[in-house]
Amino acid sequence: MAVFSCFNFKTKKMKLIDDLKWRYATKKYSNKKVANDDLEKIVEAINLSASSIGMQTYRLFVIEDQALKKELGEGSFNSQIAECSHLLIFAAFDSINGETIDNYIEFVAKERETPVEELTNFKNTIRDYLLARTDDENFIWSAKQAYIGLGTALIAAAALKIDATPMEGFDAEKFDKILRLKEKKLKSVVLLALGYRDEENDYLAKLKKVRIPIQEFCTKVG
């Protein structure tokens, strides 16, 4: 019979845990810019995220241009859109068709130097799985993959001591229009502001991080 209990969490220190305690959803950014080198590390970390079937059915847009950030941020309660150093936009594919799957299979074959015929069963399994679903269902699935990338980005930024804010508070249709995402069969799903906190003017900077006690959050079964 399964035994329900919790870990005692008296493990050794881990730098990543300290980084995650340090980070918070920054409300106010200073003018300091994120260096290109660091930005590239965060983008690479996102690209290395796991995704279902490995298909990475979302794309990332990095906005640095101040005028464009301002335009995107107009009307949103999230002033971070305009004030951050760089704005990351996670956009998921609005649909998946047979060609997308075939292209992915060809890409895997090429990368792994495998004859494409060896991947026929894999391809047919993916086709059966994805093409039986509606475009909306596949869009939601792709959006979930984008959120995994968002999580990686939050961790990578914290490890580099770069502040970040995940944001759903934005007008996705407006973003899609300005960035012409529809032409690319993409829809924006979530944002990540990157930059450096304005500690003096950010009311959240000194507030305690609020989390459910781990014993309540996590149950060890068996």
Ligand SMILES: Cc1cc2nc3c(=O)[nH]c(=O)nc-3n(C[C@H](O)[C@H](O)[C@H](O)COP(=O)(O)O)c2cc1C
């Ligand atoms: C998917 C998602 C969407 C969020 N949207 C916003 C947002 O639009 N604006 C904002 O200031 N914070 C937003 N947040 C930040 C959360 O409010 C914040 O992560 C949460 O309160 C926990 O606090 P912490 O991240 O500072 O530890 C969002 C977070 C997530 C994960």
